[in-house]
Amino acid sequence: MCPMCLAASGAYVASGVSAGAVTTFLAAKLLRKRAEPTDRPRPIEQEKTMPTPTIVSRDEWTAARRRLLAKEKEFNRQRDALSAERRRLPMVEIAKEYVFQAPEARRTLADLFEGRRQLLVYHFMFDPAWDEGCPSCSFVADNFAGALVHLAARDTAFAVVSRAPIAAIERFKKRMGWSFPWLSSFGSEFNHDFQVTLDENHAEYNYAPVSAQGAGYPREGEREGLSVFLRDGARLYHTYSTYQRGIDMLLNTYNLLDLTPLGRQEEDGIMRWVRHHDRYSEGASHGLAR
Numbered sequence: 001m002c003p004m005c006l007a008a009s010g011a012y013v014a015s016g017v018s019a020g021a022v023t024t025f026l027a028a029k030l031l032r033k034r035a036e037p038t039d040r041p042r043p044i045e046q047e048k049t050m051p052t053p054t055i056v057s058r059d060e061w062t063a064a065r066r067r068l069l070a071k072e073k074e075f076n077r078q079r080d081a082l083s084a085e086r087r088r089l090p091m092v093e094i095a096k097e098y099v100f101q102a103p104e105a106r107r108t109l110a111d112l113f114e115g116r117r118q119l120l121v122y123h124f125m126f127d128p129a130w131d132e133g134c135p136s137c138s139f140v141a142d143n144f145a146g147a148l149v150h151l152a153a154r155d156t157a158f159a160v161v162s163r164a165p166i167a168a169i170e171r172f173k174k175r176m177g178w179s180f181p182w183l184s185s186f187g188s189e190f191n192h193d194f195q196v197t198l199d200e201n202h203a204e205y206n207y208a209p210v211s212a213q214g215a216g217y218p219r220e221g222e223r224e225g226l227s228v229f230l231r232d233g234a235r236l237y238h239t240y241s242t243y244q245r246g247i248d249m250l251l252n253t254y255n256l257l258d259l260t261p262l263g264r265q266e267e268d269g270i271m272r273w274v275r276h277h278d279r280y281s282e283g284a285s286h287g288l289a290r
Helices: 003-014 019-033 044-049 058-087 135-141 145-153 166-176 244-250 252-257
Strands: 099-101 106-108 118-123 156-162 182-184 225-232 235-242
Touching: 118 135, 145 156, 166 182, 225 244
Parallel strands: 118 156, 156 182
Antiparallel strands: 099 106, 099 182, 118 225, 225 235
């Protein structure tokens, strides 16, 4: 379920409705309603009351900036160390032969490497019953295009996988103007094995039972994630997967907003403002849409 659906789902779960029913109901309802300009623009008065930094002299600003720079450099060193530790994770050999549906033919996981040694797979939330993909995953996907040619230069392939039928994926992909490889895992165990489709027999997400997560989080249905694979000859290995906030590193929009004084402006909820990029003109004003 999209992060923007979680707040609404909490109310239904609290009232005794099953999580599976919540997922199915909200997915159908919210994705249908996404086409309607029901959201209202944030009032100009609210823009004026949002907190802004203190006004100081240039010398005071420079001193404060230098103090922050020291912390930024330390953060970068810690991030480099964490990335190195991530690369040292052990890996698991892939024993199954996963098969996906592409527009032209069926393709195996090995085919997705396209002869390269590494493969990144984004798990895009697109249930077989939905008419369009998750708005939040679409927000992530809008950041993919520019990276693909550079990933290829570093011996790394990239693909997106969803459970929706390939015909539905192709229609939505054309509408959004995307060109990255996007395949359907419908009918395979791929989504279940990598913990991005939840049901009563697959109830773990982000390395923990879904029952241990908050009441507002779904117990069934589609979830987001990213998985990394390595190829050694004909042998394939799973090296890494990340979920939830781990996806933040893919969001250049968030990275850019984090540099601004107003930040992400998500006081009313994570990603509640996000729309499919062809729908921001519906009810939006002054570049701010809720």
